[in-house]
Amino acid sequence: MPHSLRPRAATVLPPARIRAAGGLAGLVLLLSTLPGTAQIIPTTPAPAATIGQAMPFVGTTAPAGTAGRASPGGAAPNVGGSKLPQTALPGVPLGDPHTILPQPPPGKAAIGMSARFGQKDPLVPSGLVWRVFADQPEASGAYPLVAEATDPAPVFFLSPGGYVVHVSYGLASVARRIAVGGESRREQIIIPAGGVQLHADVLDKPIPSQKVSFDIFEGSFLQGRTSSRPFFRGANAGDLVVLPAGDYYVVSTYGDGNAVIQADLTVSPGKVTDATLHHRAAELSFRLASSAGGAPMQDVQWSVLSPGGDAVKESANAQPVFMLTEGQYTAVARQDGKTYSKDFSVEAGVNAPLEVLVGEQAAPPSVNTDEGSGD
Missing domain, CATH: 2.60.40.10 (Immunoglobulins)
Incomplete structure (x- = not known):
């Protein structure tokens, strides 16, 4: 039976700005907790060992011709594959998506962004949502949204100044403050995210996906460190749910009676945790x-x-x-x-x-x- 996808809705930002109490520190804290759209990907019967292998396409570089979205009057999008003049960056490893950056307009710098699951892991190939905010509020107290993109490796044309870059992948997100000067450069963010693929059975006989669902909580059921609210609700058997790396416990509900069990699991950066819960x-x-x-x-x-x-x-x-x-x-x-x-x-x-x-x-x-x- 086909998997039905139930993505968790993304938090909606106010048009072109966001307000945070407590100044810049409050903004960074708020951005760090903003959820993205939950990535739930039906996988093949043989689950992949890594998130990258389970994504719709695999690669360590951004595909040519992708384009970011710039807010009005804000940063320019990625122009990969264009005919604009380009600048080679010294010391950039071969295969990096920003080995060569496009020449920025006068008065701006080209900032190439990319993300990895870990220092030694491949680049995240898709599923990223980027937002760039000014680090100084307007008179109203709101921090303007300067630019956003959904490319795996966008290039933003930014004026000199301070910014906060927020990137989300599934339900994992990271915020970083950057200072932009007159020189173009690349920025790489580590976003510790992994995936979990859940199944359930009775006496080693798989339970049909339409008869079982999973709620995912932060913490550990066995150690008594549990959250009262689900981090993700209603995952289907066989779906790949992308989460921040860490410890979770899963509640598996079989049918409409009292067949409910719990189990602890750990999500590792860049890895897929495949778990089967055994109902009696x-x-x-x-x-x-x-x-x-x-x-x-x-x-x-x-x-x-x-x-x-x-x-x-x-x-x-x-x-x-x-x-x-x-x-x-x-x-x-x-x-x-x-x-x-x-x-x-x-x-x-x-x-x-x-x-x-x-x-x-x-x-x-x-x-x-x-x-x-x-x-």
């Missing part, structure tokens, strides 16, 4: 009938109770399907003012129908039976 659960379909194998009755309300009488799951569907963790339960069916119940057990991986018969058992004491306990 089963899929049960419920039906109320007047006799064994008889036609299912309609207008039934269901409750699944724990041995202590706590409600695990409820449904107004006459024939619901619940994914339940292995253990002991009681099924309670209410129909036409009468209540019927049946004790049952769930064994991991044993998917089966559960039939409750009219008059099979009296309702348990924890269930309201004011209208009758069944035939």
